[in-house]
Amino acid sequence: MSVDATTVRRIAHLARIAVSDAEVPHLQGELNAMLAFVEQLSEVNIDGVEPMTSVTPMEMKKRADVVNDGEIADDIVRNAPDTTDHFFLVPKVVE
Amino acid sequence: MTDLTSLTIAEAREGLASKSFTAVELTDAHLAAIEAARVLNAYVLETPDRAREMAKAADEKIVKGEGGPLAGIPLGIKDLFATRDIRTTACSKILGNFIPPYESTVTSQLWRDGAVLLGKLNNDEFAMGSSNETSCFGPVTNPWRREGSNTTLVPGGSSGGSASAVAALLCMGATATDTGGSIRQPAAFTATVGIKPTYGRCSRWGIVAFASSLDQAGPIARTTRDAAILMRSMAGHDPKDTTSVDIAVPDYEAAIGKSVKGMKIGIPREYRLDGMPAEIEKLWSEGAQWLKAAGAELVEVSLPHTKYALPAYYIVAPAEASSNLARYDGVRYGLREPARNIIEMYENSRADGFGDEVRRRVLIGTYVLSAGYYDAYYLRAQKVRTLIKKDFEDCFAKGVNAILTPATPSAAFGIGEKGGADPVEMYLNDIFTVTVNMAGLPGIAVPAGKDTQGLPLGLQLIGRPFDEETLFSLGEVIEQAAGRFAAPRWW
Numbered sequence: 001m002s003v004d005a006t007t008v009r010r011i012a013h014l015a016r017i018a019v020s021d022a023e024v025p026h027l028q029g030e031l032n033a034m035l036a037f038v039e040q041l042s043e044v045n046i047d048g049v050e051p052m053t054s055v056t057p058m059e060m061k062k063r064a065d066v067v068n069d070g071e072i073a074d075d076i077v078r079n080a081p082d083t084t085d086h087f088f089l090v091p092k093v094v095e
Numbered sequence: 096m097t098d099l100t101s102l103t104i105a106e107a108r109e110g111l112a113s114k115s116f117t118a119v120e121l122t123d124a125h126l127a128a129i130e131a132a133r134v135l136n137a138y139v140l141e142t143p144d145r146a147r148e149m150a151k152a153a154d155e156k157i158v159k160g161e162g163g164p165l166a167g168i169p170l171g172i173k174d175l176f177a178t179r180d181i182r183t184t185a186c187s188k189i190l191g192n193f194i195p196p197y198e199s200t201v202t203s204q205l206w207r208d209g210a211v212l213l214g215k216l217n218n219d220e221f222a223m224g225s226s227n228e229t230s231c232f233g234p235v236t237n238p239w240r241r242e243g244s245n246t247t248l249v250p251g252g253s254s255g256g257s258a259s260a261v262a263a264l265l266c267m268g269a270t271a272t273d274t275g276g277s278i279r280q281p282a283a284f285t286a287t288v289g290i291k292p293t294y295g296r297c298s299r300w301g302i303v304a305f306a307s308s309l310d311q312a313g314p315i316a317r318t319t320r321d322a323a324i325l326m327r328s329m330a331g332h333d334p335k336d337t338t339s340v341d342i343a344v345p346d347y348e349a350a351i352g353k354s355v356k357g358m359k360i361g362i363p364r365e366y367r368l369d370g371m372p373a374e375i376e377k378l379w380s381e382g383a384q385w386l387k388a389a390g391a392e393l394v395e396v397s398l399p400h401t402k403y404a405l406p407a408y409y410i411v412a413p414a415e416a417s418s419n420l421a422r423y424d425g426v427r428y429g430l431r432e433p434a435r436n437i438i439e440m441y442e443n444s445r446a447d448g449f450g451d452e453v454r455r456r457v458l459i460g461t462y463v464l465s466a467g468y469y470d471a472y473y474l475r476a477q478k479v480r481t482l483i484k485k486d487f488e489d490c491f492a493k494g495v496n497a498i499l500t501p502a503t504p505s506a507a508f509g510i511g512e513k514g515g516a517d518p519v520e521m522y523l524n525d526i527f528t529v530t531v532n533m534a535g536l537p538g539i540a541v542p543a544g545k546d547t548q549g550l551p552l553g554l555q556l557i558g559r560p561f562d563e564e565t566l567f568s569l570g571e572v573i574e575q576a577a578g579r580f581a582a583p584r585w586w
Contacts, residue, residue, distance in 0.1 A: 001471070008458075011461050011462045012458060013442075014461050015445075015457050016421075016442050017449065018439075018445070018446035019446070027455070031455070031458060031462070034459050034518060037519045038406040038407075041403055041407060042475075044400070044478075044479050046475060046482070050478070051477035051478045052308075052481045053477070055294040055308055056294055056535055056560065058295070058340065072196070075196035076427075078194070079193055079194060079428035079429070080427050081428075081429070088427060090440065091434060091435065091436055091440055093437050
């Protein structure tokens with residue numbers, strides 16, 4: 001399989017990364033090189049094979065359903081580019 | 096005092112205990128060495144004030160006889176580990192001035208045991224790379240050079256700063272992380288020892304995430320013993336990482352010097368690649384003979400799905416990365432580019448903040464997870480991963496204790512030499528190491544010799560899950576046989 005220019009633009013939008021028209025041919029070439037490389041997986045017989053979902057066989061740990069953290073609003077917003085009163089500010093979303 | 100930097104951790108520990116020198120003197124010697132080696136670009140942030148403070152505190156504890164296992168040992172920390180109140184960037188522009196209000200579990204355990212923070216070490220952006228050339232702080236220089244040449248070589252990656260700093264005596268040991276070979280490949284390129292522990296052995300909490308089912312932290316040091324000393328402090332159960340395993344941490348150092356007599360060492364025929372340089376082949380058989388001479392038994396083994404590990408990795412790792420890196424949206428932390436609406440703000444911030452390699456992987460990861468392609472790529476890769484793991488399980492079930500392979504297909508290469516036209520050329524560096532991540536196993540790289548140009552080469556030992564001790568025992572045998580390698584100082 002390979003990707004065309006339209007697909008490159010669609011993936012970039014899905015990934016929320018702006019891509020200029022001038023960059024598309026180059027990216028298309030790189031992505032197709034990677035896809036050509038992984039193509040060899042199609043020759044592996046995977047009939048009846050379970051996909052790996054856990055690297056080490058272990059039961060999912062669950063913690064007690066209690067409040068064990070919090071009251072750190074200053075820490076949470078400390079690295080944000082734009083905040084007011086412990087809220088994150090973003091460009092207007094609702095008209 | 097500069098000769099203090101050439102001590103091993105084990106030697107420094109002894110010197111501190113016998114009051115031959117103080118932790119402050121040891122730290123000062125390293126701070127001076129770092130200052131004189133800025134041309135290597137190994138550190139992206141030096142923290143001399145913090146280092147002296149921590150060293151002073153260590154001295155006070157040592158005097159009272161309360162020093163921990165790493166009291167006063169100066170370390171470098173890969174910039175992927177969050178350090179409280181100290182800038183942590185993953186060497187990405189998108190995290191430009193991120194100051195974590197928390198400490199990663201692994202580093203917090205090092206400080207608990209008395210270690211000293213010298214600074215943050217360079218790495219490939221978000222640990223994506225095999226040469227440390229994708230860092231937003233620029234490439235790292237390998238202290239090793241080809242004999243009679245001034246060509247600047249890469250230290251490998253992604254833990255290139257860690258490997259370069261340890262090899263150039265700019266710290267006694269360093270933390271690193273390994274997703275496809277990022278500890279072992281740079282260790283091999285710089286004649287240092289690097290171990291990627293079993294998945295789940297070290298907590299991932301507070302380490303900038305790349306591919307969560309593959310990422311694992313481990314140390315880079317100058318000897319197998321030093322790596323074992325660091326591992327004991329770094330490993331352990333952490334309730335904050337659900338994949339962290341609740342198994343007691345052994346005294347890894349006790350495995351150093353332990354007999355390997357009667358151990359079965361697998362030599363996998365699939366690792367003998369077409370066109371493999373003769374010197375790699377020679378190194379590999381030499382290593383096997385050293386283990387045999389120490390009483391181990393060599394057995395040829397087969398890992399039939401080896402060649403599919405790298406392509407499967409280049410589906411699984413980018414897929415997980417595209418998901419993990421979705422958090423960089425210019426809202427809660429990191430770079431924000433102005434825009435007319437929120438979607439454009441995301442798109443512009445991410446376009447400006449991510450470098451080329453990261454962007455490439457996020458795009459391919461997004462593609463293989465997108466509707467209509469998930470089964471063909473991601474699901475298939477996860478099934479192939481099951482087969483890769485089964486290859487190893489079958490091998491261990493036959494009584495094999497560890498598997499010996501080359502660590503890398505070549506010695507260190509020049510900056511700008513690889514991956515320019517085709518990204519896959521760079522990816523092939525991890526051909527021997529990536530299988531280990533796919534199967535979640537432990538793997539150690541140990542310096543074993545030099546190529547014809549005088550550059551270091553390493554061997555890799557792959558172990559059973561949670562049997563790092565056997566790797567330390569076998570690694571020590573190779574180290575004793577091969578000797579230690581120090582880069583001649585030119586900087």
